[in-house]
Amino acid sequence: MTGTRGRWPKIDKDRGIEDVTLLILERLGEQxxxxxxxxxxxxxxxxxxxxxxxxxxxxxxxxxxADGKTVQQCMSAALTRLREAGLPVPF
Incomplete structure (x- = not known):
């Protein structure tokens, strides 16, 4: 994933947050x-x-x-909390 630093793929509206979760984790690590x-x-x-x-x-x-019954619920809650804490996160 190192080659993707600073470049984010276009989000496919028909796919969910689980498709970009690893990129989000990498971006947070870079911060x-x-x-x-x-x-x-x-x-x-x-x-x-x-x-x-x-x-x-x-x-x-x-x-x-953040916890959730699905990865989508979990990551949606996590992104909300991260934004509330002032971190810039994509998606």
Whole structure:
């Protein structure tokens, strides 16, 4: 993914956020943010939201977390929280 720095693909309106999630994670890393997305099988079995996004460091004053039943829900919540924290994020 190193070759994509500074260049973002055009967003296909028929596809979802999951198509650009890795690019978003890379962009946050370039800003000094430690970030991960995780799918927890145990939480899935317990009918709890299995997807978790976590970010800390860099320009974030406090760490943040977002959970969702789908990767789309999780990343949508994460992007909202990142923007509220003042980070410029694409998509």
């Amino acid at each position: 000094g943010v430690n970030v991960m997305i995780r799918m927890d099988a145990e939480r899935l079995r317990d009918n709890a939201p299995p997807w978790t996004f976590a970010a800390s460091g860099g320009p974030l004053e406090h760490g943040l977390r």
